Amino acid sequence: MSALMAGGERGDDEMTGRSRAGREWATYWRSAEMPLEAMYASFLRHRYHRHSHETYSFGVTEHGAQTFTCRGAGHTSAAGMVMAFNPDEVHDGHAAHEQGFTYRIVHIGEKLITDVIPDVTQRPAGLPLFAAPVLDSPALAARLRRLHTALSHGAGPLERDELLCAAVAALSRLAARTPARPRAIPRTPAVAHLAAKARELIHDRYADPISADDLAVWTGSSRYKVYRAFHTTYGLAPSEYQRQLRLRAARHLLALGHPAARVAGEAGFTDQAHLTRWFTRSYGVTPTQYRLAKAD
Structure with a gap:
């Protein structure tokens, strides 16, 4: 495993896969063979x-507390609690108080989830597997901690x-006891169609400059609509969605x-500094640190 954090300090910390910047640090691991x-x-x-992430993401807060917004509401994960994010679920996050927070998080690709829980694909369209973004389950937290440590x-x-x-399997059992709630549904099919049409252009040209006028012409609608x-x-502005794709x-x-x-x-960024700024703000590590995080 190779993992680093902003600050650039070298020496013993780097040998252990951890560098420090004041009281902040991070280690990162990724599989070379599977979405994990x-x-x-x-x-x-x-x-x-x-x-957001393409994967399911499960975090365990170990010390302190972190607060975040997800599904239009605020949430707090204190020590011992589990955070559960479905794929493409938009969220942010920061320390809930001056002591900061320490946590572990595992990102698991949808294919790995469906391999273990085949009936996930049979759920009604649009329903997330996990209804609540914060779960209070010591048993689940312990399983995730063991998995993270092993990885x-x-x-x-x-x-x-x-x-x-x-x-x-433990996550699935917990989710089954809490009926999934549908995500916010657009008021009319026309709204969903308009958004999907705009999304189509952004996917096709995510690395290119796209203006509001481009989206309006492509969809045959006004920029505001x-x-x-x-x-x-989608819970994001078109520009934010494009940046996620990048x-x-x-x-x-x-x-x-x-x-x-x-x-x-x-990927469509102005330069390396532009990529580094947004990569770090979104994922907590720099692009180079992520590239060097190898496994297996």
Whole structure:
């Protein structure tokens, strides 16, 4: 495992996969073979910008507390609590008080979830697997902590897979006891269609400059209507959604070993500093730190 954090200090901390900047640090692990990643971090001043992940993400707060907004409401995860985010679920986050917070988080790809819980794909369209973003379950927290520790300390493939299956199964049982609630539904099919049409152009041209006028012409609607429909449907402004696509493209390229300077241009960022700023604000580590986090 290789993992670092802003601050750039070297020496013993780097040898242990942890660098420190004041009281803030982070370690990162990612699998080279499957959509599975893990981070262990302690933040005091860092504030996550609104972002989402392609994966299911499960965090365990170990010390302090962090507060975040998700699904249009505020939530707090204190020590011992579990955070559960569905794919594409927009959230932010920061310390709830001056002592900061320490937490572990595991990102698990949808395919790994459905391999363990086949009936996930049978759930009604639009329903998330997890109804609540904060879960108070000591047993689940313990399973996630064991999984995270095994991943970050180089457990063998068999042990890793067994712990992954056990954690996902426990998550599934907990989710089953809490009926999933539908996400906010646009008021009319026309709103959903307009947002989907705009989303189509953003996906096709995520690395290129796109203006509000471009979206209006493409959808045959006004700039205001496009913005309102898009934000209502996806929870992000079109520009924020485009940046999420760029960040995800950057993650994939970095995981392939491409240097951050090259990735910035290919993913649509102005330069490496622009990529670094948004990558760190969204994920808590820099692009280079993420690229160097290897496993297996």
